[in-house]
Amino acid sequence: MITVLGAGAFGTALAISLARKGPVQLWTHDPDHAKAMQDTRRNDRRLPGVDLSENISISENIDTIPAQNPVLLAVPLQQLRGVLTERAATLRQHQLVACCKGMELGSGSGPVQLINSVVPDAVGAILTGPSFAADIARGLPTALTLACADEAASGTLQQALNTPNLRIYRTTDVIGAELGGALKNVMAIGCGAVIGAGLGDSARAALMTRGFAEMARMATALGAQPDTLSGLSGFGDLVLTCTSDQSRNYRFGASLGQKEWFDPTITVEGAATARAVCDRASALQVDMPITRAITALINGDLQVEQAMDMLLSRPLKEE
Ligand SMILES: NC(=O)C1=CN([C@@H]2O[C@H](COP(=O)(O)OP(=O)(O)OC[C@H]3O[C@@H](n4cnc5c(N)ncnc54)[C@H](O)[C@@H]3O)[C@@H](O)[C@H]2O)C=CC1
Ligand SMILES: O=C(CO)COP(=O)(O)O
Numbered sequence: 001m002i003t004v005l006g007a008g009a010f011g012t013a014l015a016i017s018l019a020r021k022g023p024v025q026l027w028t029h030d031p032d033h034a035k036a037m038q039d040t041r042r043n044d045r046r047l048p049g050v051d052l053s054e055n056i057s058i059s060e061n062i063d064t065i066p067a068q069n070p071v072l073l074a075v076p077l078q079q080l081r082g083v084l085t086e087r088a089a090t091l092r093q094h095q096l097v098a099c100c101k102g103m104e105l106g107s108g109s110g111p112v113q114l115i116n117s118v119v120p121d122a123v124g125a126i127l128t129g130p131s132f133a134a135d136i137a138r139g140l141p142t143a144l145t146l147a148c149a150d151e152a153a154s155g156t157l158q159q160a161l162n163t164p165n166l167r168i169y170r171t172t173d174v175i176g177a178e179l180g181g182a183l184k185n186v187m188a189i190g191c192g193a194v195i196g197a198g199l200g201d202s203a204r205a206a207l208m209t210r211g212f213a214e215m216a217r218m219a220t221a222l223g224a225q226p227d228t229l230s231g232l233s234g235f236g237d238l239v240l241t242c243t244s245d246q247s248r249n250y251r252f253g254a255s256l257g258q259k260e261w262f263d264p265t266i267t268v269e270g271a272a273t274a275r276a277v278c279d280r281a282s283a284l285q286v287d288m289p290i291t292r293a294i295t296a297l298i299n300g301d302l303q304v305e306q307a308m309d310m311l312l313s314r315p316l317k318e319e
Contacts, residue, residue: 001025002160003065004072005083007033007058008267010099011074012043012050013133017163019055020139025069026052027062029083034060050137063090070095070160072127073111076267077102077182080111084118091119095153097146097161098126101181101237102269103276108283110178112147123153126174127161128181129232130240132247136166143167145233147177169232176228179219181237183291185249185270186277187211188241190294192253197304199257208242211290218277221286256297257304271298289314 002018004011007028015026028034037043041052052058065071071091075083077100084091096119098111109117115124125148136142146161146168148154154170162168171177187208194203215238216229228234241247245254249270255262262268274295281288293307302310 001066001069002072003027003062003069004074005062005087006072006074006099007037007043007046008074008076009046009133011072012047012052013136014072014074014099014127015056016050016052016137017139017166018161019053020165021163022055024056025062025065026056026058028058028060031060034058047133047137050134062087065090065094067093070097070157072097072099073115074099076100077104077111077269078272080104080114081118084114088119091122093121095123095125095157097157098124099128100269101128101185102273103182103280105272105276108276108280110175110182112174112178123148123150124174125150125154125157126177126181127168128177128237129169130236131166132240132244134246139165141165141167143169143232143236145177145231146170147174147233148172149174171228171231173225173228175222176219176224177233179215179222179224180229180231180234182269182273183215183218183277184234184238184241185268186274186291186294187215187238187270188247188249189253189256189268189270189274189298190290191242192247192250192255193257193294193297193304194253194308196254196257199304199308203308204242207290208238212238214288214290218281218284218286218288221284253294274298 001023003025004015005027015024037058112124129144131142158168158170191204252268278295296302
């Protein structure tokens with residue numbers, strides 16, 4: 001049995017995929033949402049149009065989780081500390097797999113760092129990489145990275161989470177995998193803004209490439225292995241979210257570029273993460289001009305055209 005905490009788009013999609021192999025417990029903190037999903041056998045709020053199989057049991061209350069059950073934590077990163085703190089007694093000594101992308105405001109922590117600090121006797125891991133919830137739920141082929149510092153646990157989790165459509169690779173480079181997923185969302189907002197403002201595909205390609213260099217710079221400063229960023233969690237997810245309308249970060253960026261309203265209830269991890277990354281970059285003295293420009297855009301301090309002029313007028317340098 002696998003337990004999924006968080007019945008948003010991603011948690012539900014993972015539950016649907018994993019339920020093809022065995023029983024899954026899907027938890028939501030909202031009793032009305034649990035009732036609606038139990039009645040309709042669908043998650044119309046977050047992942048409409050896909051049925052929840054009988055292998056998925058839905059609950060708004062999970063007091064005990066058998067020790068051998070891996071637990072997937074599929075809530076937005078900025079909510080993760082609260083969920084862990086509230087459920088720490090239940091989650092102790094479990095394998096906890098963060099299924100979220102970002103850096104916490106204030107602490108600058110990634111998801112596994114948060115798990116390790118709030119539930120220190122659990123095994124922390126992260127599942128990340130290029131994957132839209134709707135694709136996973138429809139059974140389309142997808143590849144993800146499972147990062148866990150504990151090699152034995154990483155092998156067990158890889159087996160447990162691999163499904164016929166969901167191919168899981170593993171790594172012990174947790175910080176690299178965390179940063180790939182967190183930083184690419186900031187770039188996706190920037191790319192959406194570039195396309196939304198009509199600045200063209202060439203500008204987007206430049207932003208992705210120089211943005212990737214910036215991601216690698218930050219990752220190296222924090223001790224990640226350089227190769228990790230070139231894998232699914234970095235390069236793979238950067239390509240996906242910077243080029244697809246399915247990405248909420250990209251669509252949010254496009255709305256900034258078009259100067260249009262964007263629904264604030266939609267999860268856009270890159271917005272808070274951009275601010276957290278700027279703070280972390282300042283503390284580490286890592287040069288991240290693209291991230292800073294995107295953050296200024298998100299904060300309303302710059303328009304896309306001004307941000308682009310600022311980047312283009314920087315002193316010339318070697319690639
Ligand atoms: N949707 C996607 O295609 C993918 C999402 N992710 C990541 O998954 C994470 C979750 O995103 P989604 O599921 O897409 O978001 P979502 O907006 O669809 O759902 C978030 C869920 O978290 C729940 N939640 C919020 N605060 C909570 C709290 N304090 N306690 C308990 N539950 C709480 C909400 O009720 C909601 O069901 C994000 O970090 C995202 O980057 C990763 C890969 C793909
Ligand atoms: O992380 C994702 C795909 O890998 C989902 O992207 P969005 O959160 O931008 O929708």
